[in-house]
Amino acid sequence: MPHKIKEQRIECPHCGHHIRVALDASAGDQDYYDECPACCREMHLNLHIDEYRQKIQLAVASDDE
Numbered sequence: 001m002p003h004k005i006k007e008q009r010i011e012c013p014h015c016g017h018h019i020r021v022a023l024d025a026s027a028g029d030q031d032y033y034d035e036c037p038a039c040c041r042e043m044h045l046n047l048h049i050d051e052y053r054q055k056i057q058l059a060v061a062s063d064d065e
């Protein structure tokens, strides 16, 4: 499988800051946390690879509740 890095723009769920993230589609589904460079709060990123449609689905949540 070729190494696929796709860049996607996301919005911080806390402050609305736009961030560019590099997604590695060859690594499969991922669930991780990243820190917003603007407000320094944690974002929960959930990456799902749809192999059938060759698409990357990225969900960003604040995990605040």
Ligand SMILES: [Zn+2]
Residues within 6 Å of the ligand: 012, 013, 014, 015, 016, 017, 036, 037, 038, 039, 040, 041
């Ligand atoms: Zn932020």
